Amino acid sequence: MKRIPVAGPSVTKLEIDYVTDAAVNSWGENASVYYEKFHRTFAEFVGVKNAVSLPSCTSALHLSLAALGVGQGTKLLCLTLHG
Numbered sequence: 388m389k390r391i392p393v394a395g396p397s398v399t400k401l402e403i404d405y406v407t408d409a410a411v412n413s414w415g416e417n418a419s420v421y422y423e424k425f426h427r428t429f430a431e432f433v434g435v436k437n438a439v440s441l442p443s444c445t446s447a448l449h450l451s452l453a454a455l456g457v458g459q460g461t462k463l464l465c466l467t468l469h470g
Contacts, residue, residue, distance in 0.1 A: 409421050422440065430438035441447045457463070 413420055425440060426438045429440070430436060441450060
């Protein structure tokens with residue numbers, strides 16, 4: 388089996404400061420400050436009007452299928468390709 392090298396995370400003081408600020412200040416009416424900042428910055432980065440982040444791939448698949456109008460009773464075929 389060929390192994391794919393994986394690098395560890397790069398955590399600097401900036402990331403630590405953001406996490407600390409979020410843990411201390413992102414409560415109540417400030418709970419969505421970092422979500423909104425991320426969505427706005429990511430949308431600008433990719434050149435679109437809006438962006439959304441989700442907590443998991445499952446959530447992303449669910450939202451994508453709902454946006455396409457796929458609902459209960461629809462049959463889906465999922466293919467997995469292995470190299």
